[in-house]
Amino acid sequence: MAESIAWIGAAQADGSWGAGAWGPPDQLSLPLDDRGLLLADGLFETLLLQRGEPQLLELHLQRWREGAARLGMAPPPDRATVVQLAAEAVRRSGIRNGALRLNWSRGSGGRGLEPPRRPPPAASAERPLGRSPGKPIASLPTREQPPNPAAAAGGRFWLQLSAATPLFTPLRVIISPTERRCATSLLSRVKTFAYGASIQARRQAQAAGADDALLASTAGGLCCGTVANLLVHWRGRWLTPPLSSGCLPGVMRRRALELGLVLEAELPIAAAWLRDGSVSAALLLNSLGCRPISHCDGVPLPDPTARAAAAAGGEAGGKTGGDAGGKTGGGEVGDGEAGDGGAGGSGEADGAAGDKAGGGEAGGAAGGDAGGKRGSGRAGDGEAGGRAMAAPAEVLWRSLL
Numbered sequence: 001m002a003e004s005i006a007w008i009g010a011a012q013a014d015g016s017w018g019a020g021a022w023g024p025p026d027q028l029s030l031p032l033d034d035r036g037l038l039l040a041d042g043l044f045e046t047l048l049l050q051r052g053e054p055q056l057l058e059l060h061l062q063r064w065r066e067g068a069a070r071l072g073m074a075p076p077p078d079r080a081t082v083v084q085l086a087a088e089a090v091r092r093s094g095i096r097n098g099a100l101r102l103n104w105s106r107g108s109g110g111r112g113l114e115p116p117r118r119p120p121p122a123a124s125a126e127r128p129l130g131r132s133p134g135k136p137i138a139s140l141p142t143r144e145q146p147p148n149p150a151a152a153a154g155g156r157f158w159l160q161l162s163a164a165t166p167l168f169t170p171l172r173v174i175i176s177p178t179e180r181r182c183a184t185s186l187l188s189r190v191k192t193f194a195y196g197a198s199i200q201a202r203r204q205a206q207a208a209g210a211d212d213a214l215l216a217s218t219a220g221g222l223c224c225g226t227v228a229n230l231l232v233h234w235r236g237r238w239l240t241p242p243l244s245s246g247c248l249p250g251v252m253r254r255r256a257l258e259l260g261l262v263l264e265a266e267l268p269i270a271a272a273w274l275r276d277g278s279v280s281a282a283l284l285l286n287s288l289g290c291r292p293i294s295h296c297d298g299v300p301l302p303d304p305t306a307r308a309a310a311a312a313g314g315e316a317g318g319k320t321g322g323d324a325g326g327k328t329g330g331g332e333v334g335d336g337e338a339g340d341g342g343a344g345g346s347g348e349a350d351g352a353a354g355d356k357a358g359g360g361e362a363g364g365a366a367g368g369d370a371g372g373k374r375g376s377g378r379a380g381d382g383e384a385g386g387r388a389m390a391a392p393a394e395v396l397w398r399s400l401l
Contacts, residue, residue, distance in 0.1 A: 001094035001163070007085055008158035011107075017081070017157065022092060025160050034156055036105025039113070040194035042156075043067045043076070045102045048287045048401070049161065052096040054086055055401050056287070059251045060102075067190035068104065072115070074155045076104040082159075089161040099164040099288055105193070107154040116154065167289035168394040171211040173225070174297050175271050176201040181246035183219035188246040198226035212284065214271075214296070217245040221268025228284035228291070229253040231262055232269055239265040252285050255400040277302045283393055290397035 006025040009017035021028055036042035045064050048055040057079070064076050086100055109116040179197040182188050201213035205226075214230065217223040223241050224230050229250040231240050240256070241247050242264040256262040273279045274296040282293040282301060293301060 002092075004160060004162035005089050005093040005095070006158065006160040007089065009156075011154065011156070017077075022088075028158070030156070030158075031108050033108045033110070034105055035107060035109045035115070036103070036156065036193055038109075040192060041115075042103060042105030042193045043071070043073070043191055044104070044193060045191060046287055047100045047102070048166065049086070049090070049096070049098045049100050050401075052087075052090045054083075054100055056251050056255070057082070059254065060287075063191065063249065063251065064102065064104065067192075070186060070190055071192075073104070073106055076102075076155065077157050081157075085159060086161070089159065093161055095161055095163050097163070097165070099162050101160045101162075103158045103160075103193075105156045107156045164288060166394075166397070167291055168391075168397070170292045170294040171284065172209070172295040172298075173212050173214050173284075173293050174205050174208050174210045175222070176204055176213045176215055178204070179213070179215050180218050181215050181223040183217050183244060183246040185246065189243070189249065191248060195226075202226050210295070216271065217241065217247075217268070219245055219268070221245065221265075222271055222274075223247045225284040228286040230269070231256070231283040231285055232273065232279045233281040234269075234273065234279050238262040239269065241265055241269055250286060252287055252290075252397070252400050256285070256396075259400070261396070261399070271296075274301065275299045283396070285397065290393040292393050 002024070004025055005022065006028050007020050007022050008028050008030070009020040012018045030037050032038075043064060045060045047057065047060050054060075061076075061079055061082065068074065068076050082102060089100070090096060106115055179201040181197075187194060197215070201215060205211060205213040212225055214225055215223050221241065222230060223245045224247040229240055229247060229252070231238050233239075238256070238261060240253055240262050243249055245268070247253075253262070257264065270278075274282060274293070280302055282296070284291045284293065295301065
């Protein structure tokens with residue numbers, strides 16, 4: 001099985017992509033005048049692939065299309081094109097569980113910032129309108145939609161499939177002293193190629209002996225991680241910064257909001273909350289995992305193993321039911337009573353007991369081992385603590401798929 005495989009298409013005169021080229025990512029190439037390469041003028045989506053199938057595909061494609069429209073780009077390839085190429089990538093590589101990245105640039109252009117102007121699609125052959133007695137067939141020139149309007153518009157599409165395993169292990173983070181998310185920028189609303197700020201923040205974290213960094217918002221308060229949305233457990237509820245902070249509208253963030261597991265914070269999430277004990281647990285969430293934060297700027301979060309287990313495990317278990325362990329005790333999901341018996345165990349409700357957003361006395365403890373058998377070590381103090389934190393984070397993440 002290959003570690004990764006890539007494909008890049010070449011727009012044809014008829015608007016199709018043609019056969020394109022398959023190969024290892026380091027053996028394929030882009031034209032040197034591609035605006036994605038020169039100016040980061042493009043969008044991408046990273047999807048989880050499980051058992052050969054892209055997960056939450058519709059939500060990712062919706063965000064991709066909306067991002068292109070917001071930036072004045074041509075619509076990216078349609079669902080049928082993506083599904084066909086993803087299946088071929090799986091067939092060629094043998095990778096059935098991994099990360100699928102879809103890339104869409106504005107295509108080739110000359111020097112400078114102004115986007116290239118594309119000619120309109122060529123007119124098709126004439127279309128018959130009908131026959132009158134004794135007269136020849138009348139006809140009128142028409143324009144037919146090309147097989148692939150994305151290709152005809154001059155964009156460039158490529159994808160990469162890589163073997164990957166979702167991550168749930170705890171992280172030590174810092175708050176970047178220099179990098180911010182702009183609350184008013186269009187680029188903060190879309191997933192662009194431009195990740196320079198995240199790269200610098202990650203470098204700062206590594207220099208400080210941490211794993212990742214949190215970025216503040218120019219509007220005040222914390223915004224997100226370098227590649228993930230931020231969730232904090234505050235006063236019995238999971239909160240996430242609002243989109244007005246400049247955070248990316250993450251697909252998993254959207255799912256957590258739709259399921260009622262998370263609320264948008266009405267006030268800025270202060271960095272001090274992660275240092276003074278106001279926040280009992282914090283997570284970094286994206287399509288490829290859900291990682292508990294064990295330390296922020298060197299300060300351990302308060303009792304993260306027990307409280308993160310009660311909060312994340314209980315809420316995911318109560319809301320999703322079934323495999324996640326919501327209705328283990330016979331009560332209704334979300335009524336604060338489900339799950340005081342059966343497979344879930346009781347969990348230590350601590351900060352989340354009776355919380356309707358979480359459903360259940362901290363759960364039906366998220367399906368047994370994940371919520372009930374948390375272990376006793378603190379994050380960063382040993383493997384037991386790390387596993388205890390990772391288990392409920394994984395349950396919460398899987399409930400969103």
